Amino acid sequence: MIRVDDNQLFPVFLQLNQLHTLLVGGGNVALEKLTALLGNSPKSMISIVAKEISPAVRNFAGNFPGVTMHERSFQDTDLDLVDLVVVAADNPDLNAHIREEGRKRHLLINVADKPTLCDFYLGSVVKKGNLKIGISTNGKSPTIAKRIKELLNEALPEEIDETLTYMSKLRDLLKGDFTDKVRELNKHTASLLASKEGR
Ligand SMILES: C[C@@]1(CC(=O)O)C2=NC(=C\c3[nH]c(c(CCC(=O)O)c3CC(=O)O)Cc3[nH]c(c(CC(=O)O)c3CCC(=O)O)/C=C3\N/C(=C\2)[C@@H](CCC(=O)O)[C@]3(C)CC(=O)O)/[C@H]1CCC(=O)O
Numbered sequence: 016m017i018r019v020d021d022n023q024l025f026p027v028f029l030q031l032n033q034l035h036t037l038l039v040g041g042g043n044v045a046l047e048k049l050t051a052l053l054g055n056s057p058k059s060m061i062s063i064v065a066k067e068i069s070p071a072v073r074n075f076a077g078n079f080p081g082v083t084m085h086e087r088s089f090q091d092t093d094l095d096l097v098d099l100v101v102v103a104a105d106n107p108d109l110n111a112h113i114r115e116e117g118r119k120r121h122l123l124i125n126v127a128d129k130p131t132l133c134d135f136y137l138g139s140v141v142k143k144g145n146l147k148i149g150i151s152t153n154g155k156s157p158t159i160a161k162r163i164k165e166l167l168n169e170a171l172p173e174e175i176d177e178t179l180t181y182m183s184k185l186r187d188l189l190k191g192d193f194t195d196k197v198r199e200l201n202k203h204t205a206s207l208l209a210s211k212e213g214r
């Protein structure tokens with residue numbers, strides 16, 4: 016049986032465009048994390064620090080005005096002006112050092128593919144307009160997270176975004192107190208579950 020307390024992750028959705036992220040490393044894994052960060056938040060402010068920045072990272076990052084690149088070794092002062100840190104370097108001692116220095120500054124840190132060094136994990140993401148679903152397997156299998164993403168991507172219609180926009184407009188139009196509005200909004204969405212209830 017699954018014990019719920021084994022899964023301690025608390026999901027949040029960050030406004031990365033309002034935060035400053037440091038990415039340490041400029042190789043393949045850095046490119047993957049950069050793609051995930053900018054794919055979701057193209058206006059992110061990201062500083063990349065790496066001894067070597069690959070042409071692929073350079074080309075991709077060049078499309079985003081919020082990204083700055085610094086081709087040199089990491090230094091502790093890189094942590095001074097940031098809110099979040101993602102480490103994708105190929106040096107375990109450096110990972111441990113950044114984690115230690117980051118903790119001193121109360122920063123949240125992700126060390127790519129090293130769950131024990133992470134304060135937060137990146138997740139698989141399903142996006143349909145305003146709808147965004149983050150998927151985590153509690154670090155057990157990112158491959159399964161990716162498959163569930165593919166499944167949900169196929170199952171959810173693109174029109175779901177129109178429904179969200181309609182509901183947002185409807186909420187603004189509704190009169191009455193909070194309870195009245197919630198009752199009305201629930202009435203309007205009941206049909207979304209009708210096929211399930213009809214079974
Ligand atoms: C979701 C996604 C987001 C992203 O990276 O953007 C992500 N990994 C993705 C893909 C992926 N990564 C790996 C594989 C192949 C192997 C496999 O599946 O095991 C695949 C699949 C593929 O590439 O097809 C390798 C891997 N990853 C981790 C380990 C270490 C370990 O497990 O101990 C190893 C083994 C390294 C080795 O063997 O050396 C660890 C982490 N990877 C996480 C996130 C966090 C947990 C998320 C969760 O709770 O589920 C966590 C804990 C930390 C973090 O990195 O944040 C992204 C999906 C992209 C998509 O949606 O398409």
Ligand SMILES: NC(=O)c1ccc[n+]([C@@H]2O[C@H](COP(=O)([O-])OP(=O)(O)OC[C@H]3O[C@@H](n4cnc5c(N)ncnc54)[C@H](O)[C@@H]3O)[C@@H](O)[C@H]2O)c1
Binds near residue numbers: 069103104106
């Ligand atoms: N490539 C993969 O598919 C993969 C899969 C799982 C795990 N990993 C692990 O992830 C890590 C990164 O992998 P990668 O393929 O991106 O490696 P990589 O060699 O392509 O990139 C490593 C990056 O770290 C930078 N770096 C190293 N020391 C630095 C320092 N002191 N300051 C600043 N930058 C520094 C390098 O310049 C380089 O840009 C490795 O530990 C690897 O074992 C890689």
